[in-house]
Amino acid sequence: MVQMICRELVLRKNYLPKAQPIQTVYFGGGTPSILPAAQIGEIYACIRENFDCQLLETTLEANPDDLTPEKLNALRDMGIDRLSIGIQSFNDQVLRFYNRSHTAVESLQAIDKARKAGFRSISIDLIYGFPHADHSIWQKDLAQTISLAPDHISSYCLTIEPGTALGVWEKKGKFNAASDDFQAEQFEILLQTLDKADYLQYEISNFARHQAFSLHNSNYWKGVPYLGLGPGAHSFDGKHRGHNISNNAVYMRMLQKNKLPFQIETLDKHEQINEYLLTSLRTIWGIDTAYLTEQFGWDLRKERQNILADMLGQDLIQVSSQAVILTNKGKLLADYLAAKLFI
Amino acid sequence: MNMQKIRNFCIIAHIDHGKSTLADRLLQFTNTVTEREMQDQLLDSMDLERERGITIKSHAIQMKYPYQGEEYTLNLIDTPGHVDFSYEVSRSIAACEGALLIVDASQGIEAQTISNLYLAIGHDLEIIPVLNKIDLPGAQPEVVADEVMELIGCKREDIILASGKEGIGIEDILNAVVEKIPAPTGDEEGPLQAMIFDSVYNPFRGVEVLFRIFNGTINKGDRIKFVNTGREYEADEIGILGIQQKPQPQLKAGNVGYLVSGIKVAKEVKVGDTITHVKRPCSTTVQGFENVKPMVFAGIYPVDTTDFEELRASMEKLQLNDASLVWEPETSAALGFGFRCGFLGMLHMEIIQERLEREFDMTVITTVPSVQFRAMMNNNEYRTVNAPSDMPEPNLFKHIEEPYVKVAIITAADYVGPVIQLCMDKRGQIKNQVYLTSDRVELTFDMPLVEIVFDFFDKLKTISRGYASLDYELIGFRQSHMVRLDVMLNGEPVDALSAIVHRDKAYEWGKRLCEKLKELVPRQMFEIAIQAAIGTKIIARETVKALRKNVLAKCYGGDISRKRKLLEKQKKGKKRMRQVGNVEVPQEAFMAVLKLD
Numbered sequence: 025m026v027q028m029i030c031r032e033l034v035l036r037k038n039y040l041p042k043a044q045p046i047q048t049v050y051f052g053g054g055t056p057s058i059l060p061a062a063q064i065g066e067i068y069a070c071i072r073e074n075f076d077c078q079l080l081e082t083t084l085e086a087n088p089d090d091l092t093p094e095k096l097n098a099l100r101d102m103g104i105d106r107l108s109i110g111i112q113s114f115n116d117q118v119l120r121f122y123n124r125s126h127t128a129v130e131s132l133q134a135i136d137k138a139r140k141a142g143f144r145s146i147s148i149d150l151i152y153g154f155p156h157a158d159h160s161i162w163q164k165d166l167a168q169t170i171s172l173a174p175d176h177i178s179s180y181c182l183t184i185e186p187g188t189a190l191g192v193w194e195k196k197g198k199f200n201a202a203s204d205d206f207q208a209e210q211f212e213i214l215l216q217t218l219d220k221a222d223y224l225q226y227e228i229s230n231f232a233r234h235q236a237f238s239l240h241n242s243n244y245w246k247g248v249p250y251l252g253l254g255p256g257a258h259s260f261d262g263k264h265r266g267h268n269i270s271n272n273a274v275y276m277r278m279l280q281k282n283k284l285p286f287q288i289e290t291l292d293k294h295e296q297i298n299e300y301l302l303t304s305l306r307t308i309w310g311i312d313t314a315y316l317t318e319q320f321g322w323d324l325r326k327e328r329q330n331i332l333a334d335m336l337g338q339d340l341i342q343v344s345s346q347a348v349i350l351t352n353k354g355k356l357l358a359d360y361l362a363a364k365l366f367i
Numbered sequence: 368m369n370m371q372k373i374r375n376f377c378i379i380a381h382i383d384h385g386k387s388t389l390a391d392r393l394l395q396f397t398n399t400v401t402e403r404e405m406q407d408q409l410l411d412s413m414d415l416e417r418e419r420g421i422t423i424k425s426h427a428i429q430m431k432y433p434y435q436g437e438e439y440t441l442n443l444i445d446t447p448g449h450v451d452f453s454y455e456v457s458r459s460i461a462a463c464e465g466a467l468l469i470v471d472a473s474q475g476i477e478a479q480t481i482s483n484l485y486l487a488i489g490h491d492l493e494i495i496p497v498l499n500k501i502d503l504p505g506a507q508p509e510v511v512a513d514e515v516m517e518l519i520g521c522k523r524e525d526i527i528l529a530s531g532k533e534g535i536g537i538e539d540i541l542n543a544v545v546e547k548i549p550a551p552t553g554d555e556e557g558p559l560q561a562m563i564f565d566s567v568y569n570p571f572r573g574v575e576v577l578f579r580i581f582n583g584t585i586n587k588g589d590r591i592k593f594v595n596t597g598r599e600y601e602a603d604e605i606g607i608l609g610i611q612q613k614p615q616p617q618l619k620a621g622n623v624g625y626l627v628s629g630i631k632v633a634k635e636v637k638v639g640d641t642i643t644h645v646k647r648p649c650s651t652t653v654q655g656f657e658n659v660k661p662m663v664f665a666g667i668y669p670v671d672t673t674d675f676e677e678l679r680a681s682m683e684k685l686q687l688n689d690a691s692l693v694w695e696p697e698t699s700a701a702l703g704f705g706f707r708c709g710f711l712g713m714l715h716m717e718i719i720q721e722r723l724e725r726e727f728d729m730t731v732i733t734t735v736p737s738v739q740f741r742a743m744m745n746n747n748e749y750r751t752v753n754a755p756s757d758m759p760e761p762n763l764f765k766h767i768e769e770p771y772v773k774v775a776i777i778t779a780a781d782y783v784g785p786v787i788q789l790c791m792d793k794r795g796q797i798k799n800q801v802y803l804t805s806d807r808v809e810l811t812f813d814m815p816l817v818e819i820v821f822d823f824f825d826k827l828k829t830i831s832r833g834y835a836s837l838d839y840e841l842i843g844f845r846q847s848h849m850v851r852l853d854v855m856l857n858g859e860p861v862d863a864l865s866a867i868v869h870r871d872k873a874y875e876w877g878k879r880l881c882e883k884l885k886e887l888v889p890r891q892m893f894e895i896a897i898q899a900a901i902g903t904k905i906i907a908r909e910t911v912k913a914l915r916k917n918v919l920a921k922c923y924g925g926d927i928s929r930k931r932k933l934l935e936k937q938k939k940g941k942k943r944m945r946q947v948g949n950v951e952v953p954q955e956a957f958m959a960v961l962k963l964d
Binding site: 053179180181183204205207208211227228229241244245250252256257258259260265267289291295298299302303306338355356357358359360362363366 | 935
């Protein structure tokens with residue numbers, strides 16, 4: 025697989041616009057940390073050989089139980105400077121429900137080891153919205169997280185996908201998902217708690233101290249092009265989105281024949297605008313209205329005057345001379361509001 | 368043609384008892400159609416009819432049958448098999464001297480069959496009983512034969528055993544038609560007196576009128592008159608009906624034929640009307656003419672308000688070939704411009720809706736079906752109430768009257784209890800209970816029409832495991848305590864959801880409607896109160912809480928276009944929502960009333 029990913033990389037080295045050197049690399053989606061450090065290094069080296077790189081950030085998504093001191097040292101030595109650790113919860117019972125192989129103790133150890141290894145930035149992933157009787161477990165998770173003082177936190181609401189263990193249980197009636205209201209309350213707790221602890225919410229699900237924003241993820245929301253490698257990976261060259269076939273075997277077979285397992289979707293102007301609205305509205309920087317006018321000749325303030333006034337009146341957005349930004353109340357409804365602005 | 372060699376007959380059968388298949392066999396046996404021309408269920412030419420397995424509009428066809436060295440002309444007049452079209456059935460019967468009574472050998476006689484049979488006996492038709500589907504494993508020819516003998520007083524050996532599917536008994540049927548059904552009588556030389564029993568719309572030739580001549584002779588080119596409408600035409604083309612039309616110079620008393628005279632609008636042709644000559648008119652019309660009146664009324668609105676003109680054009684085209692559809696423009700605050708339509712019954716309403724969708728590609732919203740009430744005003748004049756919005760203010764009228772029907776239901780004896788219970792729930796009063804055989808019962812009720820307009824037939828089928836059959840006829844108006852029930856969203860009345868209901872049922876109705884709407888109205892930025900009210904009195908309330916959360920947690924590389932597509936799709940769906948005050952209401956909500964349970 026690693027070999028084929030490298031082959032894909034070479035075949036697609038001209039995908040991204042040449043003018044801009046590569047600034048961020050992200051090993052993620054799934055759990056790349058199960059790979060031996062040497063294999064991760066192989067891909068990383070391949071990137072540096074084939075692209076003009078001026079790297080500012082290289083992140084690895086990791087499971088706590090994959091992180092041994094030796095592996096951490098090796099990763100650090102090859103140039104990975106940021107870890108995003110999939111803690112999810114500090115409650116062992118909840119972790120079992122999530123079908124995670126690690127325990128709370130392993131999580132604490134992993135963070136400690138990562139710190140000792142000297143990574144520049146450590147991010148913790150947390151999941152909320154588990155249908156507990158009350159919010160106490162979530163509050164404990166947050167308190168524990170803050171006491172560990174990571175410089176970055178990503179926190180996602182539990183979504184139950186069909187076909188997963190929870191999805192099957194739900195279908196059989198063995199598991200009841202939490203109500204929207206319950207999940208909304210937990211989101212509000214998240215916002216309040218992290219705000220008090222001096223974390224800045226720079227995107228719906230992302231929080232950072234001392235400007236430790238994820239450069240890589242921020243670029244997704246700003247419409248910066250990216251190249252995704254591996255089965256199921258998505259790419260964006262500024263105008264076209266595309267994705268690889270997600271079936272591992274088919275992915276490898278095609279590359280063995282030097283064919284790209286890539287499917288392209290061209291975005292028309294409206295779709296480009298809608299994607300920009302959807303993603304930028306989620307961030308602390310909001311919708312850059314001047315950018316919309318320059319790039320697409322579409323004046324949001326004029327075209328959506330009444331809707332914006334309505335949202336403003338309901339305290340869902342703030343409007344400055346440059347941008348349209350969500351309030352805390354608006355953040356809970358980000359998708360609903362983005363869709364209202366769509367063209 | 369010698370009148371003695373003509374036989375006019377129709378078929379009386381319940382839906383699914385195999386009428387169409389049997390008719391096909393008769394046409395094949397007499398070489399009226401060749402194998403190549405044969406389509407299954409030939410007489411049902413509309414797609415919709417074929418799919419529903421019922422004949423919606425009746426037609427006629429002529430067969431030649433040699434019998435004992437002589438050639439006979441057999442006119443088969445097809446009849447619709449649904450209670451919504453009972454007037455058309457009565458006119459078809461009036462055009463015949465005999466009828467085949469077709470009964471499914473495994474099902475027995477159904478209510479609809481009995482009422483049509485009585486109609487035929489009332490017109491002095493010779494009845495030829497036929498047990499169909501005798502090849503099926505579940506057939507009980509002995510038991511069903513007993514039922515038939517009881518009903519029409521025939522002998523066992525008079526009953527023909529047949530199977531349309533297997534082609535059994537076809538020759539016996541044809542022989543019986545010639546032997547038993549009397550030849551028509553009438554005076555070929557007298558003034559023309561013919562009855563319209565059906566009409567067919569042809570987009571190229573205009574309306575084709577099907578008629579039966581009782582007296583006199585009609586020639587191509589004659590100047591003729593329809594007595595009840597008073598309109599005069601030229602008989603541009605007359606002829607007999609085979610699989611194709613066969614033009615003739617002349618048709619005489621006793622025969623059945625078609626007429627083309629450039630009529631463009633179906634409304635001008637009224638089933639039951641008398642055709643005569645302008646110059647030498649007949650002194651009496653054919654008895655039994657009625658103006659068909661709609662029984663069920665509902666609003667029809669385009670889903671997209673901008674499609675109103677297109678809907679109007681479609682309705683106009685539909686009316687060209689369906690004179691029983693009546694409508695007038697109506698405005699609803701919630702739904703915009705639309706039409707208040709009158710239908711013969713619920714099936715007719717469904718058919719119109721489906722034809723709008725299939726033939727004209729129009730998706731429509733249909734509002735709560737209702738019947739025609741009348742209000743006795745303070746000045747002792749009646750005012751017609753076709754829609755909730757027609758209901759006068761309570762201080763302006765003395766009382767409301769509603770149409771009642773006599774309902775006949777035939778069911779297996781096991782289900783008598785539940786059937787009676789159902790009819791009582793529907794404000795029915797039991798009038799009669801007759802055991803047709805030891806385990807089949809005919810029940811008769813007086814019931815308000817409005818109660819059977821809704822889901823009644825579905826419920827009846829459910830509680831009787833599909834066996835009960837239903838027939839009804841209008842018996843007049845009775846005073847009832849009807850009220851208008853309104854629905855409000857955040858205090859704004861939604862006119863399209865109003866209904867006229869009996870006071871005793873208003874609370875239950877209001878409660879269920881509010882509950883249903885709560886399921887269908889999506890959460891919005893604010894709380895929505897759903898209320899049901901009679902006048903100013905609120906009788907039920909539900910609340911849709913404000914939307915609190917609508918945001919996807921993860922939104923990275925691949926999530927973006929997935930989410931964008933989902934939101935774009937939702938936004939499109941929203942365009943189809945209707946705005947009531949500040950509340951967005953999905954179109955399903957307007958249909959909710961039809962699915963209350």
